[in-house]
Structures are given as structure tokens and as C-alpha cells.
Amino acid sequence: MLDQSGDRTGSGIELPVLPSHNTARSALTCRYRCGDACAHDAPNRSLNPYFGDVVKRALSRRGVLKGAAVIALASGAAGAATAPAAAGQGRPSGWRSPRGLDFAPVAPNTADAVVVPEGYGQQVVIRWGDPVLTAAPRFDARKQSARAQARQFGYNADYMALLDVPHRRDQQLLVVNHEYTNEEIMFYGYDPAAPTREQVETAWAAHGLTVLVVREDGRSGRLWPVVGDVLNRRITATTPFALTGPAAGSALLQTNADPTGRMVLGTLNNCGGGITPWGTVLSGEENFNQYFANAAAVTDPVAKARLARYGLPTGASGRKWERFDDRFDIAKEPNEPNRHGWIVEIDPYDPHSTPRKRTALGRFKHEAAEPRLTRDGRVALYMGDDERFDYLYKYVSKHAYKKGHSRAAREHNLRLLDEGTLYVAKFTGDSPSTEIDGTGNIPSDGEFDGSGEWIPLATGNVSHVPGMSAEEVYIFTRLAADKAGATKMDRPEDVEPHPYTGRVYVTLTNNKDRGATGKAGPDEANPRTGNKHGHVLELEERHRNAAAESFRWRLMLVCGDPEDPSTYFAGFDKSQVSPISCPDNVAFDEYGNLWIATDGAALGFNDGLFAVPVKGSQRGHVKQFLTVPTGAECCGPIITRDRVLVAPQHPGETDGSTAENPGSLWPDGPGSIPRPSVVTVWKEKRR
Template sequence: MRKLLPLLSTSTHAGGRSALTCRFRCGDACFHEVPNTSDNEYVGDVIAGALSRRSMMRAAAVVTVATAAGTGVAMSGAPAAEAATATDTFGRADGARGLRFAPVAPNTADQVTVPAGYSQSVVIRWGDPILRGAPAFDAKNQTAAAQAGQFGYNNDFLALLPLDDSYARRQVLVSNHEYTDEVLMFANYDADNPTREQVEIAWAAHGLGVVVVQEDHRSGKLTPVRRHELNRRLTATSEFRLTGPVAGSDLVKTSADPTGTKVLGTLNNCSGGTTPWGTTLHGEENFNQYFANGGAVTEPVQAARLKRYGIGGAASERKWERFDKRFDVLQEPNEVNRFGYVVELDPYDPTSTPRKHTALGRFKHEGAQPRLTEDGRPVVYTGDDERFDYFYKFVSSKRMKKGTSRAARAHNLTLLDEGTLYVAKLTGDSPVAEIDGSGKLPADGEFDGTGVWIPLATATADGAVSHVEGMTAEEVFVFTRQAGDKVGATKMDRPEDIEPSPRTGRVYVALTNNKDRGAAGKAAADEANPRNANKHGQILELAEHWNDPAATGFAWRLFLVAGDPNDPATYFAGFPKDKVSPISCPDNVAFDAHGNLWISTDGNQLGSHDGLFGVATRGDRRGELKQFLTVPRGAETCGPLVQDRRVLVAVQHPGEIDGASVENPQSVWPDGPGKIVRPAVVAVYRTDGGNIGV
């Protein structure tokens, strides 16, 4: 019998994220008071209430009928997983199509480790020049002006978009630059007294990047085309436009922008999405950490709103408020209301002003991935990355126009400004007593149930309507978390990236972890979040009724319950657990052309470095999960992008280990000893030039 891949018993940063990561990436979010103190009923509580087990089973039956009609999205009736046959070698020739590679073993190597038969190369690093006039990177003499023309820091979400045929084998690479690690960027950095130049460099290192890349036709290797006309940097001081129902509202007006429509900068962009009309979406996530003096606000309504978004304390970590008053909520109370949205960028128009779409709500957006209804209306799924917060979808009321004409592109840029914003409420179908917080499967063999999308507000060309009692539409779109509280949305274990399968229509939600699940005074385990003190996370799979993205009902089940496969509290869609790789803390997800789900991790709590995994979502190998790569010491795997001939990952915050600094580096990746540690984008491809995993 094939043995499980070995787990590591020790690690240089065992126990998940380092304290340094928590400090700079999210402002120690998981070590502050949970912002959601609402008393929503939990999944298990609903069972004993108005929605009976029988009524839920009837709702699930609707989805099963849909499968009989040919939609293929029912939660019941999926093919049972079978043990691997054929050679049973767990090598490249064995596995689901697209996953035929020898899995990488868990490890703590200070490198990107890839399967046998695969090669890798760095596509672009922090500081590489991409704009005309930008100098070569010099860590000892970096300036804000130089950084504004160079690739930004801590790359996250990645997209590759096609170019016209006249640019043979060229594509447009778009990247988020989520946050900065000042202690790893600046020698002798004084966190209590940053200089203006250091702050302005950090402003220029945040944001978004666009760079054209050239493919080597033999290997799949990608090389930046420096100074291409489409290359672009958007930073913390670039102009962005507020659009949708909140644009012009008194809630977003500031002394610098009395119109409430023009915002400088985008912050903490995490994951994102690519639209069918050729633009990219970027989620503003942990924006709260950049704002100071929230704890000094005494007006009760404003104080409660700030607290619900985790904005408290005095000085911020980076002390930006010393150099720009907009980061001080005492001086500019509305500036914070201008962050926390989904940003849309047109990578093909370097003169365009990116939009912040307020109709998709304001919270810690991990990402935003759209799909189309049958009549061409986009539906966007988004998660709020916080313990006990919610996941959402937005259904547009406008249809996409096909083509690339100027009129079609102008119309499509407005698609996400009108429509209805919903929040998810889930109900389990097992008795409460069977969900004991241990992760033990209930008697029916699955964590599953039904759910509803609760409408929060609808935006139209003529205005907006609230569906939440006691809140105006503008309040719903700006203080979306409170709206979710009021309607009783289901508290989840850090919902992050959400992706609909292009093959089946099923939607997959990455739930990273929640150390406070089941703690005193906190929400206990429920069927969708079945483990107390949840260290490893899970992935939820849901099927919209009739496979209609605009439906207000769905069936759901847990696809994966992550962790050590030797742990009885783990689950891999029923696939034999002696044939899977261990996985912990799923974060970003993406699909390949074969319908396999690829999962990147953040904060692995099994002793190994974070990595990228592929898992089959259908067929007799459903649940077969293999590790494709691991990243260097202190790094996180971000932005996975899987094409036929290559896999791209954003290696974020390498060397981000407690005690690390420029003077005391904890990683030598990617350029070796004596060089400053630099986040970078890596391409992985088969050495023989063939397609990935086949």
C-alpha cells in the first residue's frame, strides 16, 4: 500500500505564520479582538428553528432534479471516489489528467521546489524596472521615484491576458502588490521613526503592476518586455475613481475630495479575478491597518463602525499618518471609507483611471471572481478575510456587450455598478449533536446542507434601495459587515478566495483557518465550520440552484477538510487518504483547463513550507490532491495561475521570519547569499516543453 507523504515534525517557523508576517501583512488581525461580536444564529441553531431538516432536504432535492435535467451541479449523486489503479506509482503517469506529476514532499528548503521533470525561472522581482526611465534596482540607494517605475513589492494575484497576434507569444502580466515589509527593505530601519523617503518608497511599492512578458516557444519561460507601452504602475498615490451607489456620498467626501469620487491609491490588494470582457479585478483586503487613531474616536456611531472593521489603537504600524493626514481618522474620518472595495483595471489602456466598485460592498476583499449568467450578466463572488465574517456575491442587472469596440468596452466597465449585493446564510442537514467540534463526520457521511443568498441592497441607475432594516443603501454598501450582521449571515472561518469552476459551475470557497472557533464567548463549531480551534481550514463547495449564478438558493458541502491525512478530522472528498498530500491553510484558488482546483496555502501549520497543490474535483479521482511546489523560508504561495504549458506563482514575503532584517536575513532567495531578499514571480514548466500534468 502506498504510504502517506512524510510530515515534518519541526520547522524554522512551525505553527504557521511568523509574528513578522502578522505584523506587516494584516496588522496582527488574528491577535486582536474579533471584530464580529454579533449574535447571529449559527448553522446548527437554524436546524432547531424555522428551517426543519425536512424542508432543507426538499431544497436539496431541487438541485438533484437539476442534475437530471443536465445541469450537473447537484451535491448528491457525485461519483464515488475509487482507489488509484493502473501503475499505482503516484508518479507522473498516475493521477487525474492535469495532475500527472510526482508530488513534492513537504520540506523546509530555502528555494522553490518543483516536481521531477519540471524547471523554473524567476519572471520578475521586486525592483526590476518596467517603465521608461526607471533605473536598475539598487537596494542601498532606493528612492520613491525609482520605485514608482519598478515592479512593486509582495506580488500576490496574477493574471495573464492575451495580446494582439502582431505581438507573437507576448502576454500582459498583471500583479497585485499587497503590502511592504519595511524591515526587509531598508537597512537600519527604525519602526518608530520612519523617514519620509522610506514612507514614500512604501507608497510606491504598494498597488498594482502591469508588464508585458515574452514567452520562449521551446520552454514556456517568460521574460519581461521592459518599457513596453502597456507597462504601468498604480501606487498608493495614483488616482482611482469611486463608482456605483456610494460615489458622491457624504460618507466618502474628504477635505481633499469634496466630490467623494476621486481616491488616491489602492491598498493591500490581495487576490482578484479576470473578467470575460478583458479587465482585471483586485480586492482591497487588510486596509484597516494603515489608519491611525481609531481608538481615540469617541462619537459612538463612528467608533462602532471603526471597531467592526478592526480600526483602533493610536499610531499605525508604518506611521503614514505623520506624512499624510488622510491616514489619521481624527483628521479625515471619511478617508477610511474609501478603501475596502474591489478595483477594476483595464490593462489594455495605460491612460485609464481604475475604478473602485462600491456596489460590491466594503470589507476585507480577498478576491473577486466573476462568471456570467445565461443572459450575459456578471456575477462576482467575494470573501471577507476575517475570523467569523461572511462571503458574498453581487449579481449585475446589466448584460455584457461582446466585442472590443470602444463603445463595448465603455459599457462593460459599468457592469459592476448596478445590481444586487447578497450575503450567504448556510444551514446544515445533520442534527446539532453530531457536530461536536472534533471534525468527526456526521452520520450521513458528509458535512453538507443548503443555503440562501440574502439580499442586502440593490443599486440602479436611478439610485439604490436597501433591503436591510435600519440602514440606508449607502450605509449598506459602505458598512457592509454591519448589514451582514443584521440579516444573520453565517459566520465563517476566514473566507478568502472564491472561484466558480468553468467546467461545472460549482463554486469553491477557501476557508483558511480560525483559531477562535469554539473559544469562550465565540461561535462554536457548526456543519460548515466543523472544527473548534480550526488550525488548518477547509474548502466549501456550493452548487447554485439550477446552476444559475443569479439563483438565491444553493446546496453546499465541504469538499476538503485540510490537515494531516493521518488525522481522522481530515477529509478529501472521500478519496483514500493514504494517497493524498498533506495540506494546511488554503488561501488562493484557481482552475486549470481540466477542471482541477489548484490551491495555494498561507501559514502551513504542519511544519512544512507553504506550497501549491492540485486536486481533482470530479470523476473517480475526485479529492486526489498532490503538492506541486513549495516556496522558500518565510514565504507564502500567492496568485496561482495554471496554463497549459506553465504554472505561475507569486512568491510573497520570502524571509519574513521573526527577527529577520536587512542586516539579519533569514532567506537568501532568489539571488543567493549577499543579496537582499526579494519577492518575485516564478514560472514553472515541463523541462521537455510538454503540457502541465499530462
């Protein structure tokens, strides 16, 4: 917990409470990850009604891991740790853990290490700066260069995918995106007011994605990078991307460097993602706005409003990239920001292919791009817009997915994300508005629940939003959703369909402004004012068909301290659950259990990875599997039969930290700077 001085009790590292941010995250994190988004008003100032204003008639309500191994960004021997179970978290007499969840929960802590349950091993798979491509040099924190970084593992991994490699029995393909850089703790001698060209270009190279072949150790959960494999690839902030779909070529996407509006350099701030049925990887561009500068130079009122809705900085950017490339200066290239904020698709099996930005999926701060097939074989894709009071989206392709590995089938499938219908969600509660008072107290019917609809925004070249063309809907999707009357949510982040039931799980990370003066108040889908701990929503579409335009929903978890009366764990006994705050990335194991990674836990402890059954007598029984080091966020995760992977992102990102004065020594120990990494965790075999 936080004591009155702002220290995390027992951590030994000062983490001051900063009222200007009003978040558990450090000011350093806020500055480099999202451009201090939480210190400013949310960009959504629309007057569309929120769901507490409308009460519809009540609906009837009815309601891939063995041994819990995890692939994570883990520490080396110096940073590894095993923790005992939390007090009061022991296994009740007569209970059996659900399949895949037979571990003693890790206690909340502030250790500068990856802490895993007793009986589990861990290993760092790859660190920021480790070689990926042939001729990549060994990492040297004091001799970094853009040339070296473009061949090394990037910074701050977020989404990860693990794919089979055909005809290679003991190898797999690890695809990882790199969300953002934190130059103050990356570079010795960094001056935020005067970065050097080499530092800036190195940061460009540290963004993007990595495709890496890894070799499995059949006797444990260890994974080893295969440096220089022909499939290995680095994609950066300067890699060419093709714009595809209905908005490609629009005048709103054209720049001096690209008068066609069809070819973009680079991808920025990649966050959640997904794997398509045809074997490509999707990745969402999230807080892209912070990289641009000088929006105040735009005077046209329509263009100005569009920039404001996406939170573009009016003055200089935090990283000062506009000093080194005109594309980051809105005064010189007003359309360049429109070329970011998309879902990108890469083919990890073809290192020479051109990555694509899919305009049919809309432009916003993308979190997640998880697919599910409709009953007639089309592709439905679920996406969150990670901003306070922004929205949940779905895309359904026009054409069906074709099975098989023929060239014709592959070419057909690679066009599925270019033509379809883009939707936004509207939620309606079934309880009287007087019972949704912002306290988090459960309404009289016993659940936060109700109905909802998917509102179509555009289909192909046809707009469903009055006053907006189809290309405007795709490029300024937030404004289209405002007009459509979508429900303002508490930062929708990862969205994941259940592999067996088809139910869709949505993490709402937090929203400090819910119920604040002049802001949307509580509603049944977002029931707490000043929501600092977040919640998890469960959505079931009509007839369990991903093409349906209506759904039922309920809140499965209302997160926080179990002793807080505003929390809810699907009706499970709260005295037996692990505290959980700020749910972010999610994944399922092969038994259908939900695994939740947290970001910004506001309970005074480190972030971590949690598991919870979604059905049966232990539905809602949250158990903490691991914690990540000081200042880090838990990213990934991947849950397989043999291991769990997580990516501890931005370790040591605490206020006042620099390369000279690191806030964490993970994973390399004394004398090093913190290095975001990927970690694998496995259950040790009994002798």
C-alpha cells in the same frame, strides 16, 4: 514538524511559537500584512445565529494546463530545487493520473528554495525592484527611493492575471497586484519607531499593481519582461482612483482633500482578484485598516462602532504613515478609511485610464472577485471577507454583458459593476446539531453538507436591510450582513467558479477562535473548533444558475495531516494524499482540476501549491506540486497549457529577520536580501 524549541526541523532558521499570535505565521508577518489581526478579538461581535443552531430537512445529494506547467515566483539558479516524491506518495499500481496532473508529488520540506517535481524547470520572471518602466534604475537595496520604486516592480505580489495582447503572437500581459510591504526586511537601517519620509514614500510606491508585457520563449516555459513597453504601468498608493456606483459622492466618503467623495488616492493591501469577460482586471483591497491611526479620537458612538467593526487601530499605526500624510490620521480625516476596502477595476490595455473603485460590490476585507455569467448573460461576482467569523458575498449585475469589441459594448460593460444586487450567504446544515461536535468527525449521512441562501442586502439605491440606507449598506457592508443573519465563516478567502460546471469553490483558511469562549461554535460549514488548517467548500446554485438565490453545498476538503482523523479528502484514501494546511488562492487548469496555494501551513513545513481533481475516481486526491522558500506564502497561481505561475510572497519573513539579518537568501543567494518575485515553472521536454 515543529520541535519543542519552536524550530522547524531541518530548516536551520528559528521560528518560535508565539502564543500571543497562535498562528503558524511569524509575528513579523502578522504585524505587516494584517496589523496583528490574529492577536486581537475578531471585529465581528454580532449576535446573529450561526448555522449550527438551525437544522433544516435534508436535501437530496448528488452529487488550463497541459504537462502541469506553473507560473510562479521562483528562485534563480541558487534557489532552484527539485525534490523527490513524498514517502508513501507514489503512484498506486494500476492508477492513471487525471489529465494535467501527471507529476510525482513534491515531499513536504523546509528548503529555502522553490522546489518543483523532477522533470520540471523554473525561472524567476521578475523580482521586487526590477525595472518595469522606461528609465527605471537597476535595483540597489541600499539606494532605494520612491522615484525609482514607482518605475520598478512592486513588493509582495498576490493575485496575478495573464492576458493575451492583440496582434502580438509571442507576448502576453501579466497583471500583478502588490499586497503589502515589510519595511524591516526591505530597508537597511530601518527603525520601526522612526521611519524616514523616503522609506515611507518608497513603501507607498511598492504597493498597488504592475501591468507588464512579457515575452514567451516558445521552446520552454520561460517568460521575459519587456521593459518600457507602452502597455507597462505601475499603480501605487498615490495613484488617483475614481469612486463609482451607488455610494460614490456620499458624505461618508468626502474628505478635506476630496469634498466630492469621488476621487481617492491609491489602493492598499490588494489580495485576491479576477478577470472580467470584457478584459479588465479586478483586485480586492483587504487589510486596509492597519494603515490608519487614531480611531480613538472619534467619540460619536455610531461612527466609533463602524470603525471598530472594521478593526481600525485606536492609536498609532504600525508603519507611522500618519506622520507624513494626514489622510492616514482618522483624527484629521475620519472618512478616509471608508474610501478603502473596495474591489478595484483597472483596464490593462489602456495605461492612461483612471482605475475605479466599485462601491456596488460592498466594502470589507476583500478576497477574490471572480465572475461568472448568469443564464441570461448578467455578471455574477463572488467575494470573500478574509476575517475570522466574516462572510461570503455575491453580486449580480442588473444588465447583461454585451459581447464584442465596439466602443459602445465596452462602455456598456464598464458600467456593469455599478448597478446590481449585493448578497451575503447563509448556510444551513442537514445533520443533527449533536453530530457537529467540533471534532471534525463526519456526520452519519457521510458528508458535511446542506443548503443555503443568498440574502439580498441592497439593489442599486434600495436597501434591503432595515435601519440602513443603501449607501450605508455599501460602505458598512459588514454591519449590514450582521443584521441580515449571515453565517460566520472561517476566513473566506479565494472564491472561484469552475469553468465548466459552474460550481463555486471557496477556501476557508483557518479560524483559531472557532468554539472559543464567547465565540461562535462549530457548525456544519465550519465543523472544527480551533480550526488551524482550514477547509474547502463546494457550492452549487439552484439549476446551476448564477442568478439563483438558493444553493446546495458540501465540504470537499477538511485540511490538515491525513493521519489526523478530523481531516477529510472527499472520501479519497487519505494514505495517498499530500498533507495540506491553510488553503488560500485557487485556480483551475483547462481540464477542470483545482489548484490550491497555501498561506500559513500549520504542519511545520513550507507553503506550496497543490492540485486535486474535483470529479471522477480520484476526486480528493491532493498532490503537492511545489513548495516556496523559507517564510514565504504561495500566491498567484496561474495555470496555463504551457506553464504554471506562482508568486512566493514575503520570503524570509521570519521572527527576528531584518535586512541586515535576512531570514531567507532567496532568490539571489548569499549577500542579498530576500525579494518577492514571480516564477514560471514548466515541464522539461524529453530528449
